Amino acid sequence: MRITLKKRLRPLNWGRYLLIPAAIVLALLVGALLFLWVGVNPVRAYLEILKGAFGSFYNFSEVLVRATPLILCGLSVGLAGKMLIWNIGAEGQLVVGGIAGAGIALFFSAYIPGPLIIPVMLAAGFLGGACWGLIPGFLKARFQVNEIITSLMLNYVAILWLEHLYFGPWRDPAGRGFPGTAMLPDMAWFPRFWGTRVHLGLLMGFGAAVVIWFVLAYTRWGYEIRVIGTNLQAAQYARIEITRNILLVMTISGGLAGLAGICETAGIHYRLQQGLAVGSGYVGIVVAWLGKLRPGAIVLISILLGSLMVGGDQIQISLHVPSAISLVLQGAILFCVLGGQIFKDYELQVQGGKH
Amino acid sequence: MSVPITEKQSAVFMKGIVKRFPGVVANQGIDFQILRGEIHSLLGENGAGKTTLMNLLSGVYRPDAGEIFVNGQKVNFYSPRDALELGIGMIHQHFQLVTNFTVAENIVLGMFGPGKLNMLTIEKKVDELSSLYGLAIDSRARIWELSVGEQQRVEILRMLYRNVDVLIMDEPTAVLAPQEIEKLFEVMRRIKAEGRSVVFITHKLEEVLAISDYITVLRRGKVMSTVRPEKIREKDGVVSRELARMMVGREVILDVGKESRKTDQPLLRVENLSVRGDRGELAVKDVSFSVNVGEISAILGVAGNGQRELVEALVGLRPKDSGRILLENDDLTAVLDRVAYIPEDRTGRGSVADLPLLENLALTVRDQFTRGPLIHWKNVEKKARQLIAQYNIAAPSLTMKARQLSGGNLQKLILAREFSQNPLLLIAEQPTRGLDIGATQEIWHAILRQREQGGILLVSGDLKEVLSLADNILVIFRGQIMEIISCKDDKGLEEIGPLMAGVERKR
Incomplete structure (x- = not known):
C-alpha cells in the first residue's frame, strides 16, 4: 500500500471551512498525547488551562495582558506581510522602542510637562522601533538585501544593546546589583484599568488594529501596498512607487513593534530589565500568519495564544507540569493549521496492492 | 489531420487533446505524434497552445478530453513524475534548479533511492554524461555560479541522467547567444542519433528549418499543419514565408466596419529609438515611426523580435538607450498620464x-477616485457598474476575484478601465491573444471606437487582427522596422510573410 498526495482536480468547496477547526482539534490531540506522556490526564489538563485563562475576571485580564504585545507585534509583521515583506525583526524593534521610551522617562521627564510625558514616550517608542525597522527597509529598497536576514540579525544587536544598557551605563545605582535600570518616575507609568494589570497598551493595540484595517481597506496608500503585495508587476504597470513604499511600510511596521516595547516597559515592568525581550516579536510572526494578515483576526489570535500562555502557567502550578507545554501546544497548532493548508489543493490517495 | 499510428516508430501519440482554461481553449482537439529518433518542432505564436500541449504530455496538466499513448500504451499522468517514469521529460522555460545546490545535487534531486546518496559516484556519472554529450560543466559547481546557458546544460543532463526517451524543450534558444544555439543543436542531434526524440518548442523560423525532421504549426489551439521541412524547402525565403503564413493565418479579413479615420496631425513620434533587452543586448535598434491622430499603426512581427522592449520603453517601464519619443511635442515620459497601455500579460501585469x-x-x-x-x-463602484454595462462584461459581482473571470471578460475589463481615462495614445499589446471570436470582435470594435480619442499603436503577431484594424503595418524583425506598409497596398501586403522572417523585399 502506498499513500500519495495528488493535486485536487477541483478545489475544495465547503471542506475548507473545516480545515482550521480540524487542524486545531488535531493539535489538541497531539497535546493530549504529550500530557499522557508526562502522566497527566489530558481532559483535566485542558480544563485547567481553560480555568486558568477564563476562570475569573482577573485570570482573563492576565490573558489580555499577555495578548497586548502580541497584538502590536502581530500587526507589525502583518502590515509588512501585506506588502510581502518579511519583518522577522519585530523583537528587536520592540526592544529599541522600549529603550527609546524608557530613556525619555528616565532622563528627560524633568523637562517635559507632566501630562505630556506619556504621549512623548509613546512617540519615542514608535520612532525607536521605526528607526530599527527602517534599517532593513532601506537595505532592501536600495541594495535589494534580503530583509529576512537583516531584520533577524538586528534583533540580536538590539537585545545586546539593551543588556549593555541595564548592566552598564543605565544600571540602577541603588539596585544592589539587580540588573535593570532605575524605576521610571511615577508620572511615566502607563495607566492600568479595573484594578488589574491591563494597561494603556491594550487600547493602543485595539486602536492600531482598527486604524490599520481602515487604512488597508479605504485609503489609496493601503490599496497601493496591497497591490504591491499581490502582484509586483501590476504595481509597476500602475506606476505605484515601490521603493518609497518599502521604506514607509518598514517604518510603520517597526513603529508598531516599538509601541509594543514601550507599552511593556511602562505598563508592566516600569523599568528596563530582563523580561522585555521574551519573544513577543517572534510570536507576532505566528500571530500574523495564523490571522492571514487580517487585523481583526490578529487581535483574536493574540488573545487565543495569550490564553494558552496563561493557561500554561496555571497547569504548571496546579498539575506541576512544565509551562513550556503551552509552547509546544502553540507550535502544534501552528504546525497543524499551516500544514493543513496543503489539503486545500491536494488530497490523499491510498493505492492498494503492489503498485 | 490524421496520422497513421505506426506502432514501431511512434514514441508518443496524442489524440483529440482538449484543454480549457477559464475563458480560453488552449488546445482544441489536437492530434500530435512524436516518432522515435526525430527532432520535432512545435512552431507557433505566443498563446498558440504549444506549451500547454507539452505540459499535458509531461504531466503538469491533465487534458479535459483526449488520449495520450506512449509506446502504444494508453497512459494517464497525474504528475511530472508519472511522465518521467515513462521516459518523458520536459525542460521548462524557467529552469527548475535549486540555486544553492551543486550541479550533481540538482541532477539527482527528486530521484528515489535507498539510503545515503553517494555524491562521488553521482558526480562521476554526471561527468561521464557531460563529456559524452559535449555538455561541458563542472558537476561540483553551484547553480548560482553558472550562466544561463550552463544552467540549461544542467537541465539537459538532468533529463539524460534519467534516461528519457522523449525530451521536450520549451523555447530553449530564447536565453542563448547565437554560438550557444549552435552547440545546443549539436547536442540535440546527438540525442536524436541515439534513437531518442526531441520536441523543440519555438517561434523562430530559421531555427526550425535548421534542425527539425518534422514541423507542427499550431495556431489558436489547433494544428495548422504537420510538414517535413524538405517538402517546403524550395527557394530561399519561400519556406519561411509559408511557415510565417501558417503561424499568423491568412483567413479573410473580418469585416469590422473599418474605414480610415487617419488625420494629418501627428501624435506620437518615435525618432531613432534604441532600447536594451534584459541581457543588455540591443533589442530595439534605431527605430523611427509616427502615429497620427485617428490612426491605428500596427507593429507586426514574430514574438521576440523586440516588440516587448519597444512597448516597455514607450510606456516608461524600461529606460531607452538613445533616441526620442514625443507625444504632441512633449517628451513622452512627462505626459505618461495621457497614455493607456493594454499589456500582453493580462493576468500577470494588466490585473x-x-x-x-x-x-x-x-x-x-485610482487618481480619479482619490479624495485626500x-x-x-x-x-469606483458607480463607474464600475457603468463600464460593465457599456462593455458587456459578464461579471456576476464586483467582489469576485479577477482570477475567476474568463480571459475575454478580463480583457474587456482592462480595456474598459484603460479607455475610461480618455487617453490620447493607446498602446495595445496582443489584445485578443487566446480569446474566442466573440470576445475578439467586441475588443476590435472597442479599439476602433477609440480612434476618436486619439491614436493607437497595436502590437500583434496576428496578421488577421492587424489587417482588420490597422491603417499601417510596421513589420519588425530583430529589433528593426523592416518596412512600413499601408493596408491599402495589396502588393506590399503579399510581402509581409517574408518580411516577418527577415527576408528583404525585392525592388
Whole structure:
C-alpha cells in the first residue's frame, strides 16, 4: 500500500471551512498525547488551562495582558506581510522602542510637562522601533538585501544593546546589583484599568488594529501596498512607487513593534530589565500568519495564544507540569493549521496492492 | 489531420487533446505524434497552445478530453513524475534548479533511492554524461555560479541522467547567444542519433528549418499543419514565408466596419529609438515611426523580435538607450498620464488576479477616485457598474476575484478601465491573444471606437487582427522596422510573410 498526495482536480468547496477547526482539534490531540506522556490526564489538563485563562475576571485580564504585545507585534509583521515583506525583526524593534521610551522617562521627564510625558514616550517608542525597522527597509529598497536576514540579525544587536544598557551605563545605582535600570518616575507609568494589570497598551493595540484595517481597506496608500503585495508587476504597470513604499511600510511596521516595547516597559515592568525581550516579536510572526494578515483576526489570535500562555502557567502550578507545554501546544497548532493548508489543493490517495 | 499510428516508430501519440482554461481553449482537439529518433518542432505564436500541449504530455496538466499513448500504451499522468517514469521529460522555460545546490545535487534531486546518496559516484556519472554529450560543466559547481546557458546544460543532463526517451524543450534558444544555439543543436542531434526524440518548442523560423525532421504549426489551439521541412524547402525565403503564413493565418479579413479615420496631425513620434533587452543586448535598434491622430499603426512581427522592449520603453517601464519619443511635442515620459497601455500579460501585469474586480478597476485610474488620502470606493463602484454595462462584461459581482473571470471578460475589463481615462495614445499589446471570436470582435470594435480619442499603436503577431484594424503595418524583425506598409497596398501586403522572417523585399 502506498499513500500519495495528488493535486485536487477541483478545489475544495465547503471542506475548507473545516480545515482550521480540524487542524486545531488535531493539535489538541497531539497535546493530549504529550500530557499522557508526562502522566497527566489530558481532559483535566485542558480544563485547567481553560480555568486558568477564563476562570475569573482577573485570570482573563492576565490573558489580555499577555495578548497586548502580541497584538502590536502581530500587526507589525502583518502590515509588512501585506506588502510581502518579511519583518522577522519585530523583537528587536520592540526592544529599541522600549529603550527609546524608557530613556525619555528616565532622563528627560524633568523637562517635559507632566501630562505630556506619556504621549512623548509613546512617540519615542514608535520612532525607536521605526528607526530599527527602517534599517532593513532601506537595505532592501536600495541594495535589494534580503530583509529576512537583516531584520533577524538586528534583533540580536538590539537585545545586546539593551543588556549593555541595564548592566552598564543605565544600571540602577541603588539596585544592589539587580540588573535593570532605575524605576521610571511615577508620572511615566502607563495607566492600568479595573484594578488589574491591563494597561494603556491594550487600547493602543485595539486602536492600531482598527486604524490599520481602515487604512488597508479605504485609503489609496493601503490599496497601493496591497497591490504591491499581490502582484509586483501590476504595481509597476500602475506606476505605484515601490521603493518609497518599502521604506514607509518598514517604518510603520517597526513603529508598531516599538509601541509594543514601550507599552511593556511602562505598563508592566516600569523599568528596563530582563523580561522585555521574551519573544513577543517572534510570536507576532505566528500571530500574523495564523490571522492571514487580517487585523481583526490578529487581535483574536493574540488573545487565543495569550490564553494558552496563561493557561500554561496555571497547569504548571496546579498539575506541576512544565509551562513550556503551552509552547509546544502553540507550535502544534501552528504546525497543524499551516500544514493543513496543503489539503486545500491536494488530497490523499491510498493505492492498494503492489503498485 | 490524421496520422497513421505506426506502432514501431511512434514514441508518443496524442489524440483529440482538449484543454480549457477559464475563458480560453488552449488546445482544441489536437492530434500530435512524436516518432522515435526525430527532432520535432512545435512552431507557433505566443498563446498558440504549444506549451500547454507539452505540459499535458509531461504531466503538469491533465487534458479535459483526449488520449495520450506512449509506446502504444494508453497512459494517464497525474504528475511530472508519472511522465518521467515513462521516459518523458520536459525542460521548462524557467529552469527548475535549486540555486544553492551543486550541479550533481540538482541532477539527482527528486530521484528515489535507498539510503545515503553517494555524491562521488553521482558526480562521476554526471561527468561521464557531460563529456559524452559535449555538455561541458563542472558537476561540483553551484547553480548560482553558472550562466544561463550552463544552467540549461544542467537541465539537459538532468533529463539524460534519467534516461528519457522523449525530451521536450520549451523555447530553449530564447536565453542563448547565437554560438550557444549552435552547440545546443549539436547536442540535440546527438540525442536524436541515439534513437531518442526531441520536441523543440519555438517561434523562430530559421531555427526550425535548421534542425527539425518534422514541423507542427499550431495556431489558436489547433494544428495548422504537420510538414517535413524538405517538402517546403524550395527557394530561399519561400519556406519561411509559408511557415510565417501558417503561424499568423491568412483567413479573410473580418469585416469590422473599418474605414480610415487617419488625420494629418501627428501624435506620437518615435525618432531613432534604441532600447536594451534584459541581457543588455540591443533589442530595439534605431527605430523611427509616427502615429497620427485617428490612426491605428500596427507593429507586426514574430514574438521576440523586440516588440516587448519597444512597448516597455514607450510606456516608461524600461529606460531607452538613445533616441526620442514625443507625444504632441512633449517628451513622452512627462505626459505618461495621457497614455493607456493594454499589456500582453493580462493576468500577470494588466490585473491583480487575487484582488476583487472593483479594486482591479481602480488600478491605473485610482487618481480619479482619490479624495485626500482616501479612495472613494462608492464612486469606483458607480463607474464600475457603468463600464460593465457599456462593455458587456459578464461579471456576476464586483467582489469576485479577477482570477475567476474568463480571459475575454478580463480583457474587456482592462480595456474598459484603460479607455475610461480618455487617453490620447493607446498602446495595445496582443489584445485578443487566446480569446474566442466573440470576445475578439467586441475588443476590435472597442479599439476602433477609440480612434476618436486619439491614436493607437497595436502590437500583434496576428496578421488577421492587424489587417482588420490597422491603417499601417510596421513589420519588425530583430529589433528593426523592416518596412512600413499601408493596408491599402495589396502588393506590399503579399510581402509581409517574408518580411516577418527577415527576408528583404525585392525592388
